[in-house]
Amino acid sequence: MRDYFFSLMLAAVIGGLCSLIAGEKYEKHMKFAASLVCLCLMLLPLKGVIGSVGSEISAPGSDTSVPALSGPDLDSLAREETKRQSEKYICDIISGEFGINPLYADIEIDWREDGAVINRITVGIADKGKKQAVEDFLKNRLGGEAEVVEG
Numbered sequence: 001m002r003d004y005f006f007s008l009m010l011a012a013v014i015g016g017l018c019s020l021i022a023g024e025k026y027e028k029h030m031k032f033a034a035s036l037v038c039l040c041l042m043l044l045p046l047k048g049v050i051g052s053v054g055s056e057i058s059a060p061g062s063d064t065s066v067p068a069l070s071g072p073d074l075d076s077l078a079r080e081e082t083k084r085q086s087e088k089y090i091c092d093i094i095s096g097e098f099g100i101n102p103l104y105a106d107i108e109i110d111w112r113e114d115g116a117v118i119n120r121i122t123v124g125i126a127d128k129g130k131k132q133a134v135e136d137f138l139k140n141r142l143g144g145e146a147e148v149v150e151g
Contacts, residue, residue: 004045007078011037013115014082018089021142025096026089033085041078082116083109090121093141094134100127120145 015034022030087105094102103124110117121138123146125131131148138146 003072003075004041007074008038008041010116011041011078011082014086018086022089022093026092029092030089033089037081037085044074079109079111083107086118090123090138090142094123094125094137097137098127098130098134100125100130100134118142118144120147122147122149124149126150 012034015030015037019027019030019034086107086109090105090107091102094100094105103126105124106122107118108120110119121142121144123134123138125134125148128150131150135146135148138148
């Protein structure tokens with residue numbers, strides 16, 4: 001149960017941080033995405049209840065139940081989804097600011113007891129002329145270590 005509340009809190013905190021970083025232009029989008037993640041996490045316990053009702057109705061001898069996520073599995077899933085959404089968000093910011101679509105974004109996140117810290121952001125772009133501008137933008141806007149790679 002502790003892991004459930006930790007995951008919910010982590011999703012809310014990361015969503016709040018992303019909406020702060022996003023600025024006014026993407027603030028509504030980030031709040032919406034964070035709300036969806038929190039809503040899914042809040043409804044996750046119902047999956048176990050619904051799954052148990054379905055297994056009572058199934059035919060004898062057939063095992064169609066899906067194992068419920070708990071503890072480390074849920075935490076790992078939340079971390080993977082947070083990383084994926086953060087990388088997508090970085091690509092969206094760069095696309096909106098510079099009019100280019102990044103080839104990829106990779107974020108190194110340090111998961112701690114008291115929250116998550118973004119250590120490094122690596123972004124791949126095709127436009128050589130905007131490399132330094134994008135790198136400066138990421139460092140100033142998001143802080144920490146940022147690297148922009150060509151191609």
